[in-house]
Amino acid sequence: MGNFREFLFIQRKWIVFVVCLLLSLAMMFMGEESRVSFSRQAASSILSFGQRVFSWAIYLTKLHVDNVYLRSENAKMSLEIQKLRSMKSENDRLRKLAGLGEKIDYPIMLAGVIAWYRNQISNAIVLNRGRKDGVRKNMAVVTSESVVGHVSQVFRSQSTVQLLTDISSRISAVLQNDESVFGIVRWEGQDRSNTLIMENVSLRADVKDGDIVVTSGIGLMYPGNLKIGEVIRVYKDKIGQFKILDIKPYINPENLREVFLILDTEKLSINREDLPVKRTITK
Amino acid sequence: MKLIRNILLAITALLIQTTWAQTISVWDIKPDFVKLFIAYIALSEGAVTGTVFAFCMGFCQDIYIPEIFGIHAFVNTLLGFFLGELRYLVSTENIVVIGVILLVSCALGELLFLLLATSFQLDYSMSSFFKYGFFEAVYTSLIAVCAIQAKQYLVNREFLHV
Numbered sequence: 001m002g003n004f005r006e007f008l009f010i011q012r013k014w015i016v017f018v019v020c021l022l023l024s025l026a027m028m029f030m031g032e033e034s035r036v037s038f039s040r041q042a043a044s045s046i047l048s049f050g051q052r053v054f055s056w057a058i059y060l061t062k063l064h065v066d067n068v069y070l071r072s073e074n075a076k077m078s079l080e081i082q083k084l085r086s087m088k089s090e091n092d093r094l095r096k097l098a099g100l101g102e103k104i105d106y107p108i109m110l111a112g113v114i115a116w117y118r119n120q121i122s123n124a125i126v127l128n129r130g131r132k133d134g135v136r137k138n139m140a141v142v143t144s145e146s147v148v149g150h151v152s153q154v155f156r157s158q159s160t161v162q163l164l165t166d167i168s169s170r171i172s173a174v175l176q177n178d179e180s181v182f183g184i185v186r187w188e189g190q191d192r193s194n195t196l197i198m199e200n201v202s203l204r205a206d207v208k209d210g211d212i213v214v215t216s217g218i219g220l221m222y223p224g225n226l227k228i229g230e231v232i233r234v235y236k237d238k239i240g241q242f243k244i245l246d247i248k249p250y251i252n253p254e255n256l257r258e259v260f261l262i263l264d265t266e267k268l269s270i271n272r273e274d275l276p277v278k279r280t281i282t283k
Numbered sequence: 284m285k286l287i288r289n290i291l292l293a294i295t296a297l298l299i300q301t302t303w304a305q306t307i308s309v310w311d312i313k314p315d316f317v318k319l320f321i322a323y324i325a326l327s328e329g330a331v332t333g334t335v336f337a338f339c340m341g342f343c344q345d346i347y348i349p350e351i352f353g354i355h356a357f358v359n360t361l362l363g364f365f366l367g368e369l370r371y372l373v374s375t376e377n378i379v380v381i382g383v384i385l386l387v388s389c390a391l392g393e394l395l396f397l398l399l400a401t402s403f404q405l406d407y408s409m410s411s412f413f414k415y416g417f418f419e420a421v422y423t424s425l426i427a428v429c430a431i432q433a434k435q436y437l438v439n440r441e442f443l444h445v
Contacts, residue, residue, distance in 0.1 A: 013330045013367075020338035020360040027345065027353030028399075047301075047343060050294060054302040115301035115347075118313075120411040121400040122348045126301070153349060160347045168350055254305050 048158045051114040052128060059257070106223060108142075108260040109133065114158065116253065123163040123187075123253055125149075129261065130157040138221055140262040146227040146250035147171070147215055148259050163253055164228065165194060172219060173198060173228055176212040181205040185213065185228055185247065194252060196229060198245040205243060207234050213247050223262065289324060293336055296320035297343050312415055314423045317344065318389050321363050322427070326375050326384075330367025337363025354399045362392050382428045389420035 008015065115126035129135050131154050141148040141161045149169060152162040162169055165187045175181040183198040198213060211231040217224025233246035296316045304313045317340050325333025341356030366388055373380050393416035397408035 013334075013364075016331050016334050017360070017364045020334050020364075021357065024338065024341065024353045024356035024360055027342070027356055029353075047294075047297065047346075050298040051302060054298045058302060058306060116305050117301060117344075117347050118305070120397060120415060121351060124348055126347060153347065254308075 048114070048126075048128075048155070051126060051158075055112070055114045062257075107263040109135075109263055110258060111135075111141075111159075111261055112258055113256050116256075117160075118253060121167050123165045124152065125161050125163065125253065125256060125259075127159050127161060127259065127261075128157070130155045130159050132156055134263060135159045135261060140222045140226075141259050142226055142262060143251060143256070143259055146229065147222060148251055148256065150221055151261070161259070164196060164249055164251065165253060171222060171228065172216040173213050174216045175205075175207065175231075176214045176225075176227075178206065178211075179216075181207060182216060183245070194249055195232070196247040196249050198231075198247055199237070199242065201243040201245055203236070203241070203243055207231060207243065207245060209233065213245070289328070289332070289336065293320060293324070293340055297340060300344075309422070312418045312422055314426050315389060315393075315419055316423075317341075317359070318362065318392060319385070319423055319427055321359055322366050322385050322388060325363045325366035326370050326381070328367070329370055330364050333363035333367035334360055335363075351400045354396060357399065358392050358396045361395070362388055378428055378431050381431060382424045385424035385427050386420050389423045390417055393417070393420060 109129060111127040111129040113125045114128050117124040117126070125148075127135075127141075135151060135154050137151055137154055139151045141150060147164060149161045149163040149166070151159050153160040164171060164185070167187060169187060171185045173183060173185045181201060183201040185196050185198045187196050201207065209231055213228045213231060215222040215224055215226040215228060227250055229247040229249035231245050232248045235244055235246075236242070237244050296319065300316045304316060307313065321333065321337045321340065324336045337359035338356050341359035344355040344359075345352050366384070369384060373384065375381060390412075394408065394412050397411055397416060398405075401407050
């Protein structure tokens with residue numbers, strides 16, 4: 001027994017090394033298993049508190065600039081709201097006349113960004129809202145300007161969002177001014193620039209620089225007609241069968257401070273008459 | 284006491300990496316405070332402590348990104364162990380040696396991470412490494428050298444006692 005203890009003590013360096021390596025290899029091959037869920041929850045809870053404190057310092061440094069900007073925006077928005085209210089009542093009246101029914105209003109929840117995980121492979125942010133706030137996996141995350149991504153992991157009091165600029169992110173999209181131009185938007189990641197690409201676009205599609213790309217609404221993750229970005233380059237793929245569009249997304253992950261979670265994604269499957277693709281099909 | 288201090292430092296490094304590191308990035312190249320801390324702990328405490336801390340920090344980095352779960356832990360474990368082993372082979376008093384060790388270890392760590400995360404897609408990994416990974420290693424080692432110099436300056440001026 002004494003010899004065994006002595007052996008363990010002498011070889012502790014190698015034992016620790018091999019155990020850690022085996023554990024990490026096991027983690028790599030097990031994926032998202034319930035076996036690690038407890039430890040992940042615990043670790044995320046520890047980090048969550050610290051991340052809130054640290055990100056608060058970032059907020060404070062930008063508070064004055066934000067304040068000035070928000071005051072001017074507030075003034076502009078007040079005027080805009082007046083205009084929109086009159087347009088809404090007009091729109092409601094016209095929709096009733098056309099027999100289209102009520103437009104979908106998505107219930108949303110504001111969430112603050114408390115951490116960023118960025119490298120050449122993954123782009124994720126951590127939000128200060130979690131399961132206890134009603135966040136669920138695959139909820140769409142947006143800003144007032146565009147789509148941000150979707151919830152990929154939910155913890156008790158925080159959640160992880162996989163951004164559009166993540167190598168495994170895919171989103172079906174159409175052009176805002178021509179819904180027949182359809183493709184899949186993804187991030188290549190290699191040069192870590194913010195540029196997205198839209199693939200499988202028909203050669204006959206009339207696309208030019210500056211065209212706006214929006215979500216198609218196909219699939220239940222994202223509502224239709226949410227802005228993704230702007231076309232900055234159009235070229236053919238290697239075989240010459242499809243066009244590829246380079247898109248400059250409206251979001252910049254580094255500047256994300258607050259985002260909105262679309263809470264009721266299931267509603268999209270019920271009332272889809274407003275989504276652009278559906279309209280295209282019924283034409 | 285030393286252990287608690289190191290745990291607090293490790294948590295601080297992780298938090299800085301996931302929050303403030305974005306704000307000091309230059310042309311989208313940001314320093315890696317986690318690797319910096321692993322190098323510090325491994326070179327000062329040895330392979331056992333270095334490996335354990337490196338694995339735990341890697342695990343904490345992995346929890347938010349299920350697609351690459353385990354890769355940070357794997358790469359950091361290797362870094363922690365080999366840097367801990369280097370402790371007895373090189374002079375950790377020499378600032379140039381520390382800078383070079385950090386540069387090489389961060390660069391190799393980044394390359395290994397890219398290779399594992401892309402399932403050994405060599406083209407992707409190499410281009411990504413030479414565009415960003417290598418410069419991140421340079422940035423990280425520069426920060427380490429500056430931190431050591433600052434500490435030395437404070438010690439010489441008797442603002443800091445070691």
